[in-house]
Amino acid sequence: MAAIGVHLGCTSACVAVYKDGRADVVANDAGDRVTPAIVAYSKNEEVVGLAAKQSRIRNISNTVMKVKQILGRSSDDPQSRKYITESKCLVIEKNGKLLYEIDTGEEKKFVSPEDVARLIFSKMKETAHSVLGSDANDVVITVPFDFGEKQKSALGEAARAAGFNVLRLIHEPSAALLAYGIGQDSPTGKSNILVFKLGGTSLSISVMEVNSGIYRVLSTNTDNNIGGTHFTETLAQYLASEFQRSFRHDVRGNARAMMKLMNGADTAKHSLSTLGSANCFLDSLYEGQDFDCNVSRARFELLCSPLFNKCIEAIREVLEQSGFTADDINKVVLCGGSSRIPRLQQMIRDLFPAVELLNSIPPDEVIPIGAAIEAGILIGKESLSVEDALQIECSAKDILVKGVDESGANSFKVLFPSGTPLPARRQHTLQAPGSISSVCLELYESEGKNSAKVENKFAQVVLQDLDKKENGLRDILAVLTMKRDGSLHVTCTDQETGKCEAITIEVAS
């Protein structure tokens, strides 16, 4: 069974397939693993992808870009208003719906954003079918965490119209975590993950908690003013000033020349992620004059450093929002094409010195791969509706046990972390010196990181009359089971003698 994961971004779309137990991105007919999410309307055809991007210099008014920003939004939404003013393609309102007005010479056409999205999804489907055959239509689609119900349903409708069988819509940060398989190996343990997604037009940072293999978004922040296009634009502005310096001519007022410069800057930006310097050569940029310029990585980083600083600032903000410090984050996941930028990665590393930075998967492929993995999990499942399962009971506080470490000081160990989906069972093998005949487990509850106090002790389990051993340690197996209402059952067993004590602690009503 094969399944598909699709990520539709503002600037580009990417499709991955899940086949034979692994997920991989599929390259499109042009050989690119990422397809620009651009649709160009011409006299008798609609072109999706790279061709549309290349032809936009000549056909700017009939080329629809960044359709995701307007999808499922009403005309009075501030974000769609901003989009309408920026869009090169005319957007009108008709019957309360926003439509693109396409003028291909012969007649005017009105195209809805859903229709544009449908064309992109169709292209993605074609790409996926090139490796899977035409009968695989089950798909999981990713959406940003801040998408509303309307936008989600519009996206889902577009995918359905393209012939997909939508299994589920999942959030982009969760897909990123899933791509790295975080928390999927064993259903115990708890960790905090920061997802840094720098896409074409927006930066979104989320702090996720993974507990028992289940993901939760703790806090999130989206900035629509930082993205790949902003880097490109900065570089293009620099190139324009360079052109002006050598040819004494300002091309900034010329839309066509600027578009050419943008294309050039885009390529240069991409190569700067791997090379120390990039050459930007543009034929007859203005009045037949060619433009040739070399940009070093250092120059690019200098130009974009305000934007980089903004990114780092955004991370700090999210951390503050969730009440964490950099030390509380266990892993950082990078996704979105622009997080390839070496300087940015270095800055993040500096911010989280002790944390593993996950970037082994190409960052713009992380999200579709996660979606494909989720599709692989879901495929063949009978009931897919999860609305009633999105709210689940979780334990509210950490359960700790008190002991002494080697130096003899009191220390605590978390046996049952807070936020564990209930019902749950955790089992720990604890050690006690063999020379003592009784063992006492003192159980504490605590909230957050502040260590347990005496008044937080809620129970103790004592195992008496154990056989003494001259040297060595004895193993005590502690099993904690918490029910959905939060009541706790603790069983302690001495592994050697099989002596056993059990208590049940109810929740104070």
Place this chain on the structure above:
Amino acid sequence: MLLLPSAADGQGTAITHALTSASTLCQVEPVGRWFEAFVKRRNRNASASFQELEDKKELSEESEDEELQLEEFPMLKTLDPKDWKNQDHYAVLGLGHVRYKATQRQIKAAHKAMVLKHHPDKRKAAGEPIKEGDNDYFTCITKAYEMLSDPVKRRAFNSVDPTFDNSVPSKSEAKDNFFEVFSPVFERNSRWSNKKNVPKLGDMNSSFEDVDAFYSFWYNFDSWREFSYLDEEEKEKAECRDERRWIEKQNRATRAQRKKEEMNRIRTLVDNAYSCDPRIKKFKEEEKAKKEAEKKAKADAKRKEQEAKEKQRQAELEAARLAKEKEEEEVRQQALLAKKEKDIQKKAIKKERQKLRNLCKTWNHFSDSEAERVKMMEEVEKLCDRLELSSLQCLNETLTSSTKEVGKAALEKQIEEINEQIRKEKEEAEARMRQASKNAEKSAGGGGNGSKHWSEDDLQLLIKAVNLFPAGTNSRWEVIANYMNIHSSSGVKRTAKDVIGKAKSLQKLDPHQKDDINKKAFDKFKKEHGVVPQADNATPSERFEGPCTDFTPWTTEEQKLLEQALKTYPVNTPERWEKIAEAVPGRTKKDCMKRYKELVEMVKAKKAAQEQVLNASRGKK
């Protein structure tokens, strides 16, 4: 490394306090296999530990494979491959003792063992005779494996497992040993359940919740048992699509029928168990006892309350009675005292009177002549009557202490005073009488003093008009005013307003005064007509006296009856009024005639008055 400390002496397992916070609801991302597992667990209502147990079980089964003992099926070699449907596939593979509990791995292993032993090639090598083609019994083994290796087919076969005991114990069987009879039956049937961990029947000491859960589970039993194995026709054998469809339809119908029977069987089983279950009886009885106890307690409380009330009431009554008695006693005492006093006074006065008389006698009544003496005696008697005790005593004293002359003077003076007093009283009484009569006259005339003078005649007329046009008449007061203007002799023009005002004031006057007016009217009538009506009175008095004396008002019912009778007996009916009187119970012929006349008059007057009003209004227009 964390080491657990040892317990202090005397410390035991204990709970210091309950957990302070319950579970919290969290929004989670619907992503990942653990989320799916979680949702699945929740939907199946199984706990996490259950899933783990299941996994463990599978592991242990795998390890058991090596120990699997195959049972040789003695009839194997006599089986007919054509009759494969009726063979016991488990027995053929040597799994007759494990049956539906056999794992896929076991089945595979068993098949392998059987093939090694019974393959035709092997047997040929051993020199055994082999039947041609498919007829060899080895085909049965292949078929058995075919059936059992496919989970769907295996389930179909398991559903109709020939060794399964479908019987349902009857109610009478379970009378005495319910648990012994039903426990194995439920155990046996629980294998059909779609849900795992089927509740056990339990024993006599099971809690109410357990028993309830048990029966609700079995009443909503979700069975996977299906009967496709018993299909009579084989779909694969059909030659064309239509035939295949027909076969499918047949099969489906029979399967549904069998499934229904199966559900009925389960239902009967649970019904029987429920009705025989001694625990249910026990619970019901407990419930009943509880209810009764509650009822009794309620009744007790009510009775007590009532008793308390009764007591309080009686106490109150007693107190009231005592108070009353006391009061009465006091009153009696007082009365007694008063009487005594009165008696004393009476005696004293009597004594004084006697004394006065004696004194007078001794003084020979202060006169010599017989006539004077008699008069004096009269006066003295008068004195005795009227004078009070103190003045009598005073008089007596003067009489006894002084001489005859002084005494006489005093006596005469007293007598004079008395006479004066008597005269005055008389005068006063007369004056009072005069005043009263004057007042009466005044009040009689006073009624007429309105804004407009209302004469006796007019009042008379007004009363008549008001009675003639009862409430509800169209523009009643105007009609009345009109009637007054026409019939009045005083010539004063009256408006409806005047009439209303007067009628209201008349209404306010007590009926006594009304009577007065009527009487006066009659007097006047007498005065005007002189003696004539008196002479007349002799004859008509007979006629009017009767109805006048028992002049009871006509009720609406009687009125209706009368009207009906008037209609039924038209004018030319002989002895009409007798018949009408018969039709109206409680009324004589006279009554009826009188009423009829009144009605006629009323109707006529009404009509006339209304016409006049109409004419007036028309004139105005």
